[in-house]
Amino acid sequence: MELENALSKYEPVIGIEIHAQLKTNSKAYCGDKNEFGASPNTLTSPISLGHPGTLPKFNKEIINHAVKLGLALDCDITREMHFDRKNYFYADLPKGYQITQDKKPICKNGKILIRLENNKTKDIELTRIHMEEDSGKSIHDLDPFNTLIDLNRAGVPLLEIVTEPVIKTSHEAYQYVSEIRKLLRYLDICDGNMEEGSMRCDVNISIMPIGKDQFGDRVEIKNLNSIRNVQRSIDYEIVRQAKLLDENKKVNVETRTFDAPSGKTSAMRKKEAAHDYRYFPEPDLNPIKIEEKLLMDIQSSMPNLPNDLFEKFTKIYGLSNYDALVIIEQKEIAFYYESILEFTKNYKGATNWLMGSIKSYLNLKAIEITNFPINAESIGMLINMIDDGIITHSLANQKLFPEMLKFPQENPNSIAEKNQWINQQNENNLEVLVREILDKNPKEEERLKNGEKKLTGFFIGKIMKASNGTADPKKINQLLNQLIN
Numbered sequence: 328m329e330l331e332n333a334l335s336k337y338e339p340v341i342g343i344e345i346h347a348q349l350k351t352n353s354k355a356y357c358g359d360k361n362e363f364g365a366s367p368n369t370l371t372s373p374i375s376l377g378h379p380g381t382l383p384k385f386n387k388e389i390i391n392h393a394v395k396l397g398l399a400l401d402c403d404i405t406r407e408m409h410f411d412r413k414n415y416f417y418a419d420l421p422k423g424y425q426i427t428q429d430k431k432p433i434c435k436n437g438k439i440l441i442r443l444e445n446n447k448t449k450d451i452e453l454t455r456i457h458m459e460e461d462s463g464k465s466i467h468d469l470d471p472f473n474t475l476i477d478l479n480r481a482g483v484p485l486l487e488i489v490t491e492p493v494i495k496t497s498h499e500a501y502q503y504v505s506e507i508r509k510l511l512r513y514l515d516i517c518d519g520n521m522e523e524g525s526m527r528c529d530v531n532i533s534i535m536p537i538g539k540d541q542f543g544d545r546v547e548i549k550n551l552n553s554i555r556n557v558q559r560s561i562d563y564e565i566v567r568q569a570k571l572l573d574e575n576k577k578v579n580v581e582t583r584t585f586d587a588p589s590g591k592t593s594a595m596r597k598k599e600a601a602h603d604y605r606y607f608p609e610p611d612l613n614p615i616k617i618e619e620k621l622l623m624d625i626q627s628s629m630p631n632l633p634n635d636l637f638e639k640f641t642k643i644y645g646l647s648n649y650d651a652l653v654i655i656e657q658k659e660i661a662f663y664y665e666s667i668l669e670f671t672k673n674y675k676g677a678t679n680w681l682m683g684s685i686k687s688y689l690n691l692k693a694i695e696i697t698n699f700p701i702n703a704e705s706i707g708m709l710i711n712m713i714d715d716g717i718i719t720h721s722l723a724n725q726k727l728f729p730e731m732l733k734f735p736q737e738n739p740n741s742i743a744e745k746n747q748w749i750n751q752q753n754e755n756n757l758e759v760l761v762r763e764i765l766d767k768n769p770k771e772e773e774r775l776k777n778g779e780k781k782l783t784g785f786f787i788g789k790i791m792k793a794s795n796g797t798a799d800p801k802k803i804n805q806l807l808n809q810l811i812n
């Protein structure tokens with residue numbers, strides 16, 4: 328209610344900075360391994376430790392990743408650029424400066440489409456994406472007296488993605504961060520695991536009275552470690568800032584931190600002015616030039632992106648927006664779905680199997696689709712067997728699918744044959760069977776004829792049993808109707 332009240336008077340203005348740690352073999356400016364989870368300070372060298380006299384060497388893998396992301400986000404790619412030093416002192420930054428990009432980021436402008444309620448969409452415009460390096464990690468909660476420093480992360484390559492101040496609600500922010508994470512994963516350039524810190528968000532937020540267009544003073548909420556917390560921290564800030572303005576107080580321009588258990592933000596430090604960093608061109612690295620050929624090569628090797636798949640799944644496969652989004656959410660699921668469709672044209676059937684029995688199995692075993700034992704071809708065959716009336720849906724679901732899980736290498740058709748689950752009943756001998764069962768139960772047949780509908784179930788049950796469960800209940804129903812009329 329407080330939030331609703333705040334939103335009835337003030338309009339939030341939100342801009343988000345996302346730091347994405349890149350998946351590369353080595354760090355940004357030296358050969359140290361880029362890896363998560365190694366013992367502290369084992370992935371370091373004189374370069375990442377910032378020893379005097381060492382020289383950085385640029386890891387070109389980063390350019391490919393940055394260009395991929397830039398192209399996927401419709402950015403203008405900068406063709407000639409250099410790195411800059413951003414100077415500050417902190418224990419987890421042994422060099423005393425971060426190598427980053429200031430005036431000439433590798434990508435400018437660009438946008439990403441987000442999906443809102445009622446099938447509405449919105450483009451979130453980006454300001455820039457630049458390349459930089461991560462700092463080490465200060466650990467404050469392992470030792471009661473000391474801060475511990477792990478420099479494994481020092482020099483890990485980052486892309487920083489910055490939006491224009493165009494996000495208006497916490498829900499839009501949630502969708503924005505989700506879409507960026509999905510894209511990073513589709514492009515395979517960052518694993519997007521916010522809990523491990525490989526993707527981190529800073530939220531800038533201010534509010535202004537509705538109807539005004541002069542932005543208010545903003546705060547920056549640092550290092551949010553889940554998408555949910557991005558949303559929660561924004562909602563908290565809107566209310567906090569609205570209260571201040573209601574009381575004619577000022578919002579301090581500052582950096583704040585979010586405490587997940589209490590759902591509150593608190594002040595960390597005053598915002599540094601940019602000139603405090605004394606940016607200047609990095610003298611130890613050569614300027615970078617991106618050749619046309621590289622752009623073309625990267626453009627032509629771009630994988631399918633979530634929004635292209637959405638268009639394809641809804642327009643060509645006829646899936647509902649909901650189904651399409653659920654499947655696209657995880658790249659590996661979307662790719663598995665597409666592989667099934669190489670073997671069957673029943674798009675909806677493939678969706679149902681994937682989101683139904685297959686998803687349940689994955690959840691039960693707590694495994695990913697990449698570890699699912701049955702290949703897409705067998706699932707395609709299974710669907711075709713049902714569509715061709717070779718096996719009933721219920722037998723397929725209750726018997727054949729579990730057996731396929733046990734013997735994933737075997738062809739579903741031969742499993743079904745071996746177990747005599749194949750529907751032996753062609754139209755003619757199913758009719759003979761139905762006739763036979765009706766004849767054996769004359770009283771019930773009479774009652775059915777007299778309109779006692781519940782006897783349909785009685786007969787279907789008997790006939791199914793007589794066919795060893797292989798007959799299609801729908802067909803039996805049709806035949807029953809024909810025969811008694």
Ligand code: ADP
Nearest residue numbers: 340341342343490491492531532533542543545
């Ligand atoms: P800094 O260098 O201090 O981080 P930037 O100009 O890079 O500042 O902006 C950081 C983010 O803050 C951007 O996403 C931008 O859209 C957003 N932003 C700028 N002004 C405001 C404002 N008044 N309210 C909310 N967000 C803002």
Ligand code: MG
Nearest residue numbers: 344489529547
């Ligand atoms: Mg910033």
